[in-house]
Amino acid sequence: MFNIEMISQEEHDIIKRAQENYGFLLDIAIDVLKLSWTFPKVLQIDAWVFAGFLSQSNNALYLYLLSTLRKHAAQSNFNARLSIEASIMACYALKQTDINTFIEKDSLDKPRAKQNAKSKANKWIESHYKEHSDRLREIKSEINQTFAHSNIVSAFGHFELSEANKQSYTWFFDLTLDRDVHFQLLKFIDLVLAQIAMYKDVVSDYPLLHFRDDFEPDYDKTLTMYAALSDYYKGIAQEIEKGNIEDIPIFQIIQDEETQ
Numbered sequence: 001m002f003n004i005e006m007i008s009q010e011e012h013d014i015i016k017r018a019q020e021n022y023g024f025l026l027d028i029a030i031d032v033l034k035l036s037w038t039f040p041k042v043l044q045i046d047a048w049v050f051a052g053f054l055s056q057s058n059n060a061l062y063l064y065l066l067s068t069l070r071k072h073a074a075q076s077n078f079n080a081r082l083s084i085e086a087s088i089m090a091c092y093a094l095k096q097t098d099i100n101t102f103i104e105k106d107s108l109d110k111p112r113a114k115q116n117a118k119s120k121a122n123k124w125i126e127s128h129y130k131e132h133s134d135r136l137r138e139i140k141s142e143i144n145q146t147f148a149h150s151n152i153v154s155a156f157g158h159f160e161l162s163e164a165n166k167q168s169y170t171w172f173f174d175l176t177l178d179r180d181v182h183f184q185l186l187k188f189i190d191l192v193l194a195q196i197a198m199y200k201d202v203v204s205d206y207p208l209l210h211f212r213d214d215f216e217p218d219y220d221k222t223l224t225m226y227a228a229l230s231d232y233y234k235g236i237a238q239e240i241e242k243g244n245i246e247d248i249p250i251f252q253i254i255q256d257e258e259t260q
Helices: 004-038 045-069 073-095 117-128 130-147 178-205 215-242 250-259
Strands: 040-043 103-105 111-113 159-162 167-170 209-211
Touching: 004 045, 004 178, 004 215, 040 045, 045 073, 045 178, 073 117, 073 130, 073 178, 117 130, 130 178, 178 209, 178 215
Parallel strands: none
Antiparallel strands: 040 209, 103 111, 159 167
16 A cells, blocks of 8 residues: 555655756657647637647646656556547548537437547548558557556566565556666657657648747757667667666766757
8 A cells, every 4th residue: 555645745756856867858858748739829710629639649748758757657658649549630630620520429418429530530640641650550559569458567567576585565656767767758759759740741731720930940959859869879778788888878968068
């Protein structure tokens, strides 16, 4: 049994330590999340269903990021999946602007989601924006393999059996090294950038909104930084596998260069 007040305090402390632990990588993760929240400048009235799904997707991204920092892998992946689904629905809502495409009434005259709306949205994205569809499906498939349902891998993320002591131990937070969270944050950035790229292409075909004036330079800068970080982490992963390094030293160095 866990004390919820102690859990809340520990989660707060984890977030306070996040900048120290993840530095520049966390800055980029926050920047790309901000980009997803703020890219629309002006929306036409017909884009209001899009705006609702975009808000849901971005809220899920916030929870995804927070859960990653707090070392709750299941929750971070649940929210990543929700964000993916909402982002696809948002794009479909630029094509199908009528809310009745997504909602119907049940036998008691209460509104409910149309059962076929998600499948139609997925098929539409796959048919017209296959590159984006394939990328998001790849990310979602990875989530589904481990976190869509309970399984032995996820169950032992916060549980350990000590044969020596004949005891079992359960932790509220996952047994994840800070080092591994770096790679999880990189996955977060990758997902958000994939979604933004999809939004750009769909909005180009269905211009029911305008991007903010400084979006492109911010977007290009983030893409450049992400490419550099991706190359770096490929090398880091190889060195970790060889047992050559334990800590990741680059972030303070990059941060210092950025502030000079």
